[in-house]
Amino acid sequence: MTTTPPSGGAPARDRWRGVTHAARYISRRIAITLTLLLGVTVMTFLIVQAVPGDAASANLSETALNDPEVVAAYRAKWGLDQPLPVQYWVYLTNVLQGDLGISQQTGRSVLGDLLTYVPATLEIALPSMLLAVVIGTAVGLYAAVHHDRTGDQVVRVGTLVGLSTPSFWLSLVVLYVFFYLLGVSPSGGRLSTWIVPPERVTGMTTVDAALAGRWDVWWDAVQHLALPVLVLTTLTVAVLTRFVRSAMLEVLDADYIRAARAKGLPERTILRRHVLRAGLVPVITVSGLAFASLLSGTVLVEQIFGWPGVGQYAYRAASGLDMPAIMGVSLFVALVYTAVNLGVDLLYGVIDPRIRVS
């Protein structure tokens, strides 16, 4: 499994063919992604336009609404009085220049808002994803090896329960247990109120605190992280474990595993060298999808833990009909999603040579 095309001792002509194959594959994937992103801008734009909700009435006070001049000025300011295609063209050229508009609620640029809120979300999403992949792979492999025995049944039921639990309810339950009953965890937010936040470098409190060498602040931030990460991990582990289990079951059933057993390889070696390696390929795809669903899971979890991330920003934008913010968040999440998918596709080509060639 190397990153170079399958060349080996083949003549140079064949090696070139491998390279062009890879180049064509990569450029095709990138072209598809770009088209998709363009479609996403159209769609965010259309959703916001198609709705009967009126931005002026959502954002202006009652007295201001009674004054037609104020309303007209407001519409002119946001380009609401232009025909649709013109509005879209203005929007698209601005987006391509990195200008996502001004949030009607915060009064700041949407891009600036996103840069403020995204690190907070990443701070809980990345550790959750990492934990979920490690735990999900281990538990899924365990269940597959113990197929249809007690351990497998427990895992199956457990993951189904995990899938069926509302994230916001689970957040409340862990908050009740660890904050209210046991008193070992803070009630929410990123840092205790009496702590002066560390100097902002990455926007992730734990990293910034570590960079500043303030380990007491770091520890406080970790304590605040613990519960949201616990909830997000639980939900993602459920999805991943089920997938790893079925992927591994399929591999365990393959002829080459039987061959490995028949030639007397120790079971541990078979699992590590053959089952885990082959089974991990589909797991990568699902991890990409799971990361996207984890991002959307943060909408509800951030709400409970008062976590100032993209999820809260999205909710406030949606409930306030803050159009530029809604478009910005949708575009950002879609960008992350398509980027993750592109990454997965390319990684796939690296890991599984068959895909690169076909």
Place this chain on the structure above:
Amino acid sequence: MSFEVQRPAPVPTDASGDVPEGPVDRRTARALGRRTWPQRLRVPSVHGIWRQPAVVVALVIVVGWLAVAAFATLIAPADPIAQSPDVYAAPSAAHPFGTDELGRDVLSRVLHGARLSLPLAFVIVLGSLAVGGLLGLVAGYLGRVADEVIMRVTDLFFAFPQIILAMAVSAAFGPSTRNAVLALILVSWPTYTRVIRSAVLSIRGSDYLAASRMLGVGPVTALRRDVVPNSVGPAVVLATLELGNAVLMLAALSFLGLGPRPPAPEWGAMIAGGSRDLSMWWVSVFPGLAILTVVLAFNVLGDALRDRLDPRHAKGLS
């Protein structure tokens, strides 16, 4: 070990000993020397699914909740929206699940909540199945441009996380039960399109469909007699799993204040009410358990159905 000879079943006769007229089962027909036709491709059956205890429990839970939804007015001890001065009463004999911040009986509200969540979940699933299934049939059966266009649109929808799209749409149209349902249909149809399309594609490539075409069966008849019946299995599996998902998503929207308007006893909204004061755990714990049991039951049923109906998962690969 006994060596019984398998004898053909005796030809059923009525009292007079005459051979029955009209269609008979295959064995009888063979015994009578009538011509038999090869049977149509067997759709995998759900036979024997009831032997799994988990499936029985799940079915009991679903039927139980459906009964609660049907008879909530008779079962519930109190009016679900009647307020009383007895606020935040802990669970007791008078109020088994306690009372909420307005003194309303939580048990009655949970029971009445089933009247909202279950029918709405069915509406969401049927709505997205109608839209998504139809588009999936068209994409898979017509192929070419129709397929390309429809699938690119589903790609677009998949690029948005469901909850964010649903949130934006239902907030934009104004929070109400109807708009929440419409928003959830809007975000969930692409899943059905993909599943139905791939089912149709696998049938379209099958030998027996080619055979029926050679026998002169027209495309519309083939669609009706072979393609649609054979996509029912995957559709049923998906719809069952999506019922649970619909309950979850509806509760999530209501939790955010984008579902049925208060004082409607919606489970997600009740959890949001309970989140205001953590010490009154009963206000949010019981509606949460209601959601958990309903969704879990649908997921167990969907899982078991998939093991039966989806050949790829036939060996218990869930």
